[in-house]
Amino acid sequence: MNFFFILRLLLALVFVASGLGKLFSILSFELALVNTGWFSWFSAAIVARAFSALEIALGVLLVFNTRYLAILLRFTLFLLIAFSAYLIRLWALQGNDTDCGCFGDFLPLNTGWSLFKNVVMAAVAWWLLRRLTDYKRSLWWLQIAVPIAALVLAFVLVPSKSESMYEFTGEMPYRFQMELIPKEIQQNLPVDLMEGERVVVFMSLTCPHCKDAARRIQSARTGQKFPETLFFFIGKDSLMPAFREETGMTTPYLMFQHENVFMFNEGVFPTSMYMKDGWVYQKWYGDDLNYEVLDKFKDTRAFRADSLKTLE
Structure with missing residues (x-):
């Protein structure tokens, strides 16, 4: 040879x-x-x-x-x-x-x-x-x-999972699939996602749209009553300080370095959810979570009534 x-x-x-x-x-x-x-x-x-x-x-x-x-x-x-x-x-x-x-x-x-x-x-x-x-x-x-x-x-x-894993029927409310979050991540959750009212956001540290969304959420949270918010991120841990500095983000977050993250967001970053007691009532993709939507959180009771109307 x-x-x-x-x-x-x-x-x-x-x-x-x-x-x-x-x-x-x-x-x-x-x-x-x-x-x-x-x-x-x-x-x-x-x-x-x-x-x-x-x-x-x-x-x-x-x-x-x-x-x-x-x-x-x-x-x-x-x-x-x-x-x-x-x-x-x-x-x-x-x-x-x-x-x-x-x-x-x-x-x-x-x-x-x-x-x-x-x-x-x-x-x-x-x-x-x-x-x-x-x-x-x-x-x-x-x-x-x-x-x-x-x-x-x-x-x-290795077939594309775009039709099976990312499929979302659009029917709400639906139960948040806690079992899809790996055990090691669940152990570090700062809150119980299945109880109370909160906003859960899935983001990528290298996504420009995610930075814009984080800025909007942080701005909306300033000086007004806003549901407890939890961010899940994918990306390198070392990028987080720069992300927080650029966006002013001060809310709790967890790294979600697992492919199951795609099961929550249908492959779209950022994806935001409005949840109450483990049920997802509203879901926004990309830039859909704009200031007009966030402004509704100023009156959480009115927003909750609008979000829960599917139960009536």
């Missing part, structure tokens, strides 16, 4: 590991795509699986000595350069403390380490391309079969 093949095999293994890592923590990768602002939840579900399949297929095909190897190595370079450009943009906007999701949840990497990885991989791909031998073997069928198999793996074995 020569040095050329060993390097190529290592490059291939990194791509396969990266693709599988994203695939089996697909919800986190979908969220990362949505937070770029370029994708809806529907398109993110498709792009996340397609990109994971692409990495797996590319890794497998790089192992074989075929006449298409030069094309594959050039495409590898293009992919690494394009993704590095995205990482530089991410670093400029969110700093170095953001996990790009390169290996999913299995191996978190900040932006700097991700860029370093890409530079090393690009250097290896360039070196391999410069020393590439002209292979005569075609194996054209392999170039078709492997991508198809990778797509089947991505879309069939």
